[in-house]
Amino acid sequence: MVAAADAQNYAQKLGISHDMAVQELGWDDDTDDDLRADIEETVGGDLLDEDSDEVIDVVLLWWRDGDGDLVDALMDAIVSLSDDGFVWVLTPKTGHPGHVEPSEIAESAPTAGLTQTSAINLGDWAGSRLVQPKARVPKR
Template sequence: MAESADAAAAGGAARRLSVTAGQVVQELGYDADVDHDLRDGVEDAIGGEMLDEDAVEAVDVVLLWWRDGDGDLVDALVDSLTSLAENGVVWLLSPKSGRPGHVEPADIDDAAPTAGLHATSTLAVTEDWSGTRLVTRSRKA
């Protein structure tokens, strides 16, 4: 059976996030507006389900869905580090400009260093969501 265009796009989005087979990925900030095709693509790429906010094991990647109005971004970023393994990556996923809940890039740039993180890149992940790759300040790769 041929792969649907949405599934192919989700797989490409998961590849852009550099998630790979065997990685442990934790998802924070899940709500009804998340991109379900992207979620499926990530789970296909890692070969299993993502962990939720209650997970206590070390994770390689945190996907943090964040919208303007969700609360304090610094607090959310600090919380995202709780289970993050050394050399782990936080992907801050926020609605693109013009979409409800859009987060200004300056807000991310202000919050990341306060939480001990450094933004390394931002990319269009899906039609509605952008992703900002954040790493600990000691690791700016």
């Protein structure tokens, strides 16, 4: 049952729980299939693709050096994001092909209207969690 414990671990690390709508952007042959399967098992369904018109709870954005403009990709990623939703930018770790410097994410997030809240390790990938700043409630 080690696999089941690990599966729960990936989704838990990412803050993903049952019945969440998870959209996957940037999938390619190099993405981590175990991580993807763990998330699908946790949410109880398939990951949504870029053509989905649902309100999204979590966006998984697989991003590599050379994929283009990260700000543009983040702007596209948040179009259908719920108010409490968040984006995980998943990049290859240092020493792996396509590695992205953390500073690129740190500089791109605010331009796209996002704030970086945490970073985690996921096997050969590193994850950066980005959220939309909470709207300030006017005082009465």
